[in-house]
Structure formats: C-alpha cells, structure tokens
Amino acid sequence: MKKYCFFLILLVLFSCLEKESNTNLSEKILIRKDSLFLKNPAIGKIVINPKNKSAVYGEIFIRIEKKICYMSGNISGLTPGKTHAVHIHDKGDCSSDCGTSAGGHWNPLGQKHGKWNEKTKEGYHLGDVGNIKADTNGIAIINFKTANWSFNDNSNLDILGKSIIIHADADDLVSQPSGNAGKRIGCGVIKLIANK
C-alpha cells in the first residue's frame, strides 16, 4: 500500500510538472514558432536602432534551413497595441536621423508595393514583410519565413547588406509606393554574423 501511495504521489507530481513545462513550451512556440526548432545557427543579425527620436530597439536574426530564409526577433519601444509596418529597404544605410538614407523598399523583381504572397499580377516588393502588432508593453515579435530570399550568395535575392525599417504606422498593403506607413522609427542593417 505504501509503495502504491508513493507511486501515486510521484505520478501526480510528474503529471503536474509535465503540464507546466508543456504550457511554457507552447508559449515559446507561439513566440518563435519556426525558429525554435531550426538546427542551423543564425548567420545574419540586424540591430534595430531608433529613428525620428523614437525609443525603438530590436534584435532580429536570420537563419537558413533547407533553402528557406527565416527572420525572427523582437522589437521594443513601440506604441502599445499599435500595428507597425516592417520592410526591407534597398540601402544598408541607417545613418540619417529620419532613416531616409535606407532608400525605398527593396524590390529586385521590379513589382508594385503590396501584400506578401498575394498572387496578383502586380505582385509585391520582396521587402514587403508586412505588419507587426505591439503588445501592451510595446513589444512585437517578428516571425517570418520565405523561400524567396537568400543570404550571402550575391544573387539578386540576397538580403545581406539591405536594411530593415520599422514604421510609425501600419502598412495598408495597397498605397504606392510604400503602403502609407508613416515615419521611419527604427532602422538596422542586415549583417553577417562572423564565423569563429
């Protein structure tokens, strides 16, 4: 009987523990759905710094697995609850205070601005990542993957050396040439993580 009770206690304990770790894991999966299980380490990194006197800061990582390019990271200092546009811009230059040094949207296929993956004949810019929504703390998660980008191969689909811009407003996914997304409030150059 004693033995049985002991096992019962262990079983209860174990099932509680497992339940708890499951919950944590599912939260993590929500945050980093794709990147969490990638075997390959990050090969690219973007540090987002504030523009137009914002408080925006972020770190984004680039991974490649099976020819899919994964972009994942966090952006903080956003307007709580607000939707903000994220794009890849053409020039890897974040030197100006307003971020305009980064140029227009990266558009190697010469298409119109639009919604990612929308199968219209106008298409979309390959830099049209889309929108992120800030939580009540002003933090948003970036979690994006595509087979249409490459990294560090000098092809016309190579995102190395381009920049990522975070905007004050949402991208309406329609307006030309850039979705009427407002001021540039964060900018970072897509860089190679040095292999050691």
Ligand SMILES: [Cu+2]
């Ligand atoms: Cu933009």
Ligand SMILES: [Zn+2]
């Ligand atoms: Zn665009």
